[in-house]
Amino acid sequence: MSKREALLNAAEHKARIGGYSNFSFRELANEVGIKSASVHYHFPTKEDLGAELAKRYTENFLSALGDPEELVKLSQDPIEHYVGKFRHALIADQKMCLCGLFGAESDALPNKVKLHTKAFFLKNIQWLQKAIEKREGANTTPVKARNKAVFILSLLQGSMMLSKVLDSNEIFSIATTLIEPINNH
Amino acid sequence: MSKREALLNAAEHKARIGGYSNFSFRELANEVGIKSASVHYHFPTKEDLGAELAKRYTENFLSALGDPEELVKLSQDPIEHYVGKFRHALIADQKMCLCGLFGAESDALPNKVKLHTKAFFLKNIQWLQKAIEKREGANTTPVKARNKAVFILSLLQGSMMLSKVLDSNEIFSIATTLIEPINNH
DNA sequence: CTATACTTACCTATCAATAGGTATTATTGT
DNA sequence: ACAATAATACCTATTGATAGGTAAGTATAG
Numbered sequence: 001m002s003k004r005e006a007l008l009n010a011a012e013h014k015a016r017i018g019g020y021s022n023f024s025f026r027e028l029a030n031e032v033g034i035k036s037a038s039v040h041y042h043f044p045t046k047e048d049l050g051a052e053l054a055k056r057y058t059e060n061f062l063s064a065l066g067d068p069e070e071l072v073k074l075s076q077d078p079i080e081h082y083v084g085k086f087r088h089a090l091i092a093d094q095k096m097c098l099c100g101l102f103g104a105e106s107d108a109l110p111n112k113v114k115l116h117t118k119a120f121f122l123k124n125i126q127w128l129q130k131a132i133e134k135r136e137g138a139n140t141t142p143v144k145a146r147n148k149a150v151f152i153l154s155l156l157q158g159s160m161m162l163s164k165v166l167d168s169n170e171i172f173s174i175a176t177t178l179i180e181p182i183n184n185h
Numbered sequence: 186m187s188k189r190e191a192l193l194n195a196a197e198h199k200a201r202i203g204g205y206s207n208f209s210f211r212e213l214a215n216e217v218g219i220k221s222a223s224v225h226y227h228f229p230t231k232e233d234l235g236a237e238l239a240k241r242y243t244e245n246f247l248s249a250l251g252d253p254e255e256l257v258k259l260s261q262d263p264i265e266h267y268v269g270k271f272r273h274a275l276i277a278d279q280k281m282c283l284c285g286l287f288g289a290e291s292d293a294l295p296n297k298v299k300l301h302t303k304a305f306f307l308k309n310i311q312w313l314q315k316a317i318e319k320r321e322g323a324n325t326t327p328v329k330a331r332n333k334a335v336f337i338l339s340l341l342q343g344s345m346m347l348s349k350v351l352d353s354n355e356i357f358s359i360a361t362t363l364i365e366p367i368n369n370h
Numbered sequence: 371c372t373a374t375a376c377t378t379a380c381c382t383a384t385c386a387a388t389a390g391g392t393a394t395t396a397t398t399g400t
Numbered sequence: 401a402c403a404a405t406a407a408t409a410c411c412t413a414t415t416g417a418t419a420g421g422t423a424a425g426t427a428t429a430g
Contacts, residue, residue, distance in 0.1 A: 003409080018293025021206035025386065037388085038410050046386065096289060103350035104281060104289040108203025118350055147359045150347065151340070154360040158343025162335065165288035165303055174332045175339040181366070188375080209419065222422080223376050231420065 004042045006032040011053055016095040019105050020050055020113065047110035054116035057098045061085070062123055068131035078131035079152065083176050086156045090163055090172055100157045125149045152179060189227045191217040196238055201280040204290050205235055205298065232295035239301035242283045246270070247308055253316035263316035264337065268361050271341045275357055281349055285342045310334045337364060 001009075010031045014023035025046065029036040043049035065085060068078040089097055099120040106114050128149030132140060140148075159175030186194075195216045199208035210231065214221040228234035250270060253263040274282055284305040291299050313334030317325060325333075344360030 018290045019204055019206070021204070022290070022293050024384075026384075034409085035411060036386085037412080040387070041409065044387095095292075100346065101289050103346045104286050105203045105207070106350040107280075108207050114350075118352075121347060121350055147363070150344070150356055150359045151363045154343035154347050154356075155336070155340045156343065157346055158339035158341065159335070161285065161288045161342055161346075162306060162339050165284075165291040165299075165306055167303075171335055171339075174335045178332065178336045210421085211418070219375090220377060221420085222378080222380095225421065226375065229421095 003032055003034055003038075007039060007042060007049070008053060008056060011049060012057065012098060013095075015050075015053060016093070016098050016101060019101045020109055047112050050110060051112035051116050054099060054102060054113055054120060058116065058120040058123060061120070062127065065127060068127060069134050071131070072134040078135060079128070079179065082128065082131065082152070083156065083179065086160060087172065087176070090160050091169055096164055097157065097160060100160060103157070104161075121153070124153055128152055155179065188217055188219055188223075192224060192227060192234070193238060193241060196234060197242065197283060198280075200235075200238060201278070201283050201286060204286045205294055232297050235295060236297035236301050239284060239287060239298055239305060243301065243305040243308060246305070247312065250312060253312060254319050256316070257319040263320060264313070264364065267313065267316065267337070268341065268364065271345060272357065272361070275345050275348055276354055282342065282345060285345060288342070289346075306338065309338055313337055340364065 007028050010028045011023045014027070025036040025039045029039050039049075043052065065082065071078040071081055086097070089095065099117050102109060102113065102117040103121065106117055109117065125146065126149075129142070129146045132145040132148050133142065136145070155175055155178075159172050162175070163169055163172040192213050195213045196208045199212070210224045211221045214224050224234075228237065250267065256263040256266055271282070274280065284302050287294060287298065287302040288306065291302055294302065310331065311334075314327070314331045317330040317333050318327065321330070340360055340363075344357050347360070348354055348356040
């Protein structure tokens with residue numbers, strides 16, 4: 001693993017716990033075994049590092065999701081698939097969604113970081129909208145599908161946060177169980 | 186207004202934009218016109234200030250909500266009333282819920298602050314549970330009402346965050362419009 | 371006289387960032 | 401093949417700003 005990757009991994013770990021201000025060049029450098037000044041070689045400023053972090057997170061998340069059309073073709077529920085990715089982040093990683101945290105503090109974020117965080121949400125809404133359109137076929141419209149996408153993403157982000165602060169994975173289960181009745185409405 | 190109150194107000198403003206690390210003793214002192222060392226007279230440590238902030242926010246929010254039983258008696262929908270408080274925070278204040286932000290970064294918060302943040306969510310779930318029980322009478326159970334409470338609070342917190350990062354109040358409207366179908370389920 | 375509400379004057383730690391330097395490894399021109 | 405060039409991946413040392421926190425002193429009101 002390159003030092004650059006190691007720096008991003010260390011930064012992601014810390015950012016997913018306490019946000020943008022929860023990682024510093026010094027700490028990251030110590031963790032990967034270089035000097036803090038050398039971090040500036042890979043990332044000129046902290047803003048650049050933060051932007052790359054959000055960008056990489058978005059790319060990894062979206063590529064892990066795959067194509068919703070493929071899932072529907074294989075008779076898999078893409079929404080359940082989607083919820084599973086969030087469940088994994090919460091239960092296995094025991095951490096928040098990086099962009100969920102960045103999103104909450106977005107008004108205090110450097111511009112580049114904010115833009116990449118925004119892109120995460122737009123791309124996720126697009127993915128969900130397509131998933132719902134493919135799953136429900138003629139029973140929905142682009143607007144209705146997009147509204148459901150916004151609803152699902154909001155609920156997942158919110159319940160993830162509640163689960164973290166109340167230290168209870170059950171909270172996430174409760175909230176996500178109530179997604180289905182909405183979908184069938 | 187006392188300096189103590191002014192400090193809390195300034196801290197709340199900053200914290201609701203960028204979280205716990207977005208306010209400092211120096212900045213707060215400058216804003217209210219005292220020296221940073223004098224802030225320690227009112228709040229021994231930043232942890233104490235943060236805890237008081239979350240505590241005061243919770244008290245103000247709960248007392249602004251009033252008693253859900255009273256609302257039901259006056260034929261008002263307590264859930265709509267509740268959603269209105271969040272809408273106000275987002276539209277009028279143009280800021281996140283303080284505890285929504287603290288909740289997202291709760292694993293990096295000093296203990297006292299984390300505990301008061303946790304209390305905010307427990308008290309809000311209790312309020313919503315009672316509201317649903319009073320509104321739906323024999324049509325619900327304590328468990329079902331609590332689950333709905335968790336669902337509503339998750340959705341509100343999540344949609345508030347999405348609205349902030351996407352800079353669109355419509356997102357909040359879309360997400361909250363979909364609360365009612367769930368309630369009637 | 372004494373508690374309240376500050377002030378001045380510090381401290382130590384940490385922050386992101388910069389300047390200037392050193393090996394090591396690739397690339398390129400002849 | 402070999403030397404010149406340049407990019408890669410770091411280093412030490414330092415800057416100016418900012419962080420939270422402390423001790424000792426001062427003004428003021430009851």
